Amino acid sequence: MRSALGGGLGLQLELHFSAMQKTMDPYDAPESTPRQHPSCSLKEYFLAATPLQRRLESVRKQATSFVPTPPRRRIPQRSQLQEDVDPQKVAFLLHKQWTLYSLTPLYKFSYTNLKEYSRLLSAFITAEKQKGLAVEVGEDCNIKVVFSTLLGVKGTQSDPEAVLVQILSKPQLPSEDREAKALWTGWFCCVFGDGLLETVSEDFTCLPLFLANGAESNTAIIGTWFQKTFDCYFSPLAINAFNLSWMAAMWTACKMDRYVAATEFLWSVPCSPQSLDISYAIHPEDAKALWDSVHRTPGEVTQEEVDLFMDCLSSHFYRHFRIHLSATRLVRVSTSVASAHTDGKIKIICHKYLIGVLAYLTELAIFQIE
Amino acid sequence: MSVLRPLDKLPGLNTATVLLVGADDALLQRLADSMLKTDCASELRVHLARSLPLPSNVNRPRVDLLVFVINLHSKYSLQSVEKSLHHVDASFFLGKACFLATGAGRENLCSVHRNTIVRLARTYRSPVLFCDLEVEGSRAAMAQRLARMLQISAGHVPGVSAMSLLSLLRSSESPSLEDL
Numbered sequence: 001m002r003s004a005l006g007g008g009l010g011l012q013l014e015l016h017f018s019a020m021q022k023t024m025d026p027y028d029a030p031e032s033t034p035r036q037h038p039s040c041s042l043k044e045y046f047l048a049a050t051p052l053q054r055r056l057e058s059v060r061k062q063a064t065s066f067v068p069t070p071p072r073r074r075i076p077q078r079s080q081l082q083e084d085v086d087p088q089k090v091a092f093l094l095h096k097q098w099t100l101y102s103l104t105p106l107y108k109f110s111y112t113n114l115k116e117y118s119r120l121l122s123a124f125i126t127a128e129k130q131k132g133l134a135v136e137v138g139e140d141c142n143i144k145v146v147f148s149t150l151l152g153v154k155g156t157q158s159d160p161e162a163v164l165v166q167i168l169s170k171p172q173l174p175s176e177d178r179e180a181k182a183l184w185t186g187w188f189c190c191v192f193g194d195g196l197l198e199t200v201s202e203d204f205t206c207l208p209l210f211l212a213n214g215a216e217s218n219t220a221i222i223g224t225w226f227q228k229t230f231d232c233y234f235s236p237l238a239i240n241a242f243n244l245s246w247m248a249a250m251w252t253a254c255k256m257d258r259y260v261a262a263t264e265f266l267w268s269v270p271c272s273p274q275s276l277d278i279s280y281a282i283h284p285e286d287a288k289a290l291w292d293s294v295h296r297t298p299g300e301v302t303q304e305e306v307d308l309f310m311d312c313l314s315s316h317f318y319r320h321f322r323i324h325l326s327a328t329r330l331v332r333v334s335t336s337v338a339s340a341h342t343d344g345k346i347k348i349i350c351h352k353y354l355i356g357v358l359a360y361l362t363e364l365a366i367f368q369i370e
Numbered sequence: 371m372s373v374l375r376p377l378d379k380l381p382g383l384n385t386a387t388v389l390l391v392g393a394d395d396a397l398l399q400r401l402a403d404s405m406l407k408t409d410c411a412s413e414l415r416v417h418l419a420r421s422l423p424l425p426s427n428v429n430r431p432r433v434d435l436l437v438f439v440i441n442l443h444s445k446y447s448l449q450s451v452e453k454s455l456h457h458v459d460a461s462f463f464l465g466k467a468c469f470l471a472t473g474a475g476r477e478n479l480c481s482v483h484r485n486t487i488v489r490l491a492r493t494y495r496s497p498v499l500f501c502d503l504e505v506e507g508s509r510a511a512m513a514q515r516l517a518r519m520l521q522i523s524a525g526h527v528p529g530v531s532a533m534s535l536l537s538l539l540r541s542s543e544s545p546s547l548e549d550l
Contacts (some may be wrong), residue, residue, distance in 0.1 A: 096523035325445035327393075329481060342478070 153193035184214030266332035386524035392439030404513035465532030
């Protein structure tokens with residue numbers, strides 16, 4: 001089913017919102033009070049505040065200080081890439097579907113040893129492929145793994161640099177002039193990961209968000225190598241309906257010069273024998289107009305505004321089709337900024353808001369690790 | 371619009387009635403079955419309702435405990451419970467009402483954040499219980515717990531009243547009145 005909102009949205013929707021709609025978001029928003037380091041008196045008792053003790057302290061503080069302020073989150077600003085990065089270099093990150101994983105901190109990962117890691121990983125992949133898992137002659141040996149850093153894909157100065165891993169196929173004949181084709185691409189990044197960076201010691205590198213594009217078998221092999229070499233753990237990052245609605249609101253709030261795609265939602269209706277899907281597409285300018293009428297303080301997004309935005313869309317749908325979208329599950333959100341699926345797949349379309357999108361995903365990844 | 375009141379009818383002899391209010395019929399039915407299977411000294415009666423107010427043409431016993439069942443996977447169940455809360459007399463929230471949130475364990479399917487329910491329960495000064503009604507073990511444990519709460523609310527347990535249970539269930543970390 002498709003429902004398009006024409007011009008002139010009927011915004012006289014009576015929605016009863018009392019004070020009890022305020023909710024508390026457990027993960028810290030970037031501008032909320034930062035976790036405090038253990039005070040001096042504690043250090044007198046502990047001879048050496050180990051990272052584990054520091055983490056216990058921060059978790060304990062978070063649990064007891066239940067500050068019931070409504071959660072707010074910053075709207076992603078326009079271009080937050082640092083000046084020394086070339087937008088062309090990160091252009092290959094856009095318009096590709098990435099599968100998301102969360103990654104625990106890497107032990108003794110060093111940015112100076114990238115060539116060494118490339119060599120080791122190439123050897124590992126070749127060995128794995130020749131083990132008999134993929135019985136193909138010739139092709140698999142002509143691959144090359146390249147590690148590199150992605151400059152500028154980070155939020156603050158204290159975030160570690162993003163790392164890019166690519167499996168390239170070596171050209172078969174030296175006379176051929178074509179470039180090596182990327183068979184598989186994966187990159188690690190950390191954008192505004194202050195909450196995690198404070199609690200780990202110097203031996204660890206925190207790159208909690210991992211994005212992969214390519215064959216699943218390659219992702220598994222590379223995951224195994226990283227887990228063995230750096231004692232870390234990958235887990236797939238799923239995005240639930242609650243977070244998808246936050247993403248929809250934040251991305252609709254982004255100011256865009258030109259809209260390249262309609263704002264589209266996909267809901268999954270739980271019914272037997274097969275689940276039905278409801279697809280709801282809105283003209284992006286109408287969605288922005290709706291958001292602007294809901295939005296109050298500039299630069300911040302609150303839980304109430306997100307709920308009101310989604311409820312407006314649901315009640316409009318109910319008025320036409322008599323279906324309560326709130327009884328279904330939001331599965332996919334697609335805007336001109338980015339599109340996300342609940343299985344942990346993301347596609348970033350607008351390079352201006354790359355950092356903003358990654359910041360929210362890093363927050364989700366950190367929340368999953370903790 | 372009739373409002374549900376706790377003390378407008380006389381109690382039955384050795385009977386305790388619980389009213390489960392929630393949008394998800396299947397879950398309520400399973401919880402009701404589990405509650406009826408529990409070993410209880412008093413005679414338990416379980417009534418199910420999708421929303422309040424209840425139709426007034428039916429003769430029903432006095433409700434001793436009111437349980438609002440919210441499925442965290444569906445925003446609709448939260449909305450219908452919120453609408454039903456308007457038709458409940460305030461004196462129910464002195465220990466005779468509680469909130470039950472199900473499905474918090476499966477984070478990937480959650481449309482409602484668990485803290486929304488926590489705040490709702492704090493606004494109404496009532497306890498909130500978390501469980502997974504689709505898992506047999508969790509459901510049986512919760513049914514036993516609710517049966518015990520029901521006995522106390524109906525006054526069948528000497529020495530413990532619904533109000534004293536409410537103050538016992540309030541956790542030490544909950545904020546004071548000024549914070550809300």
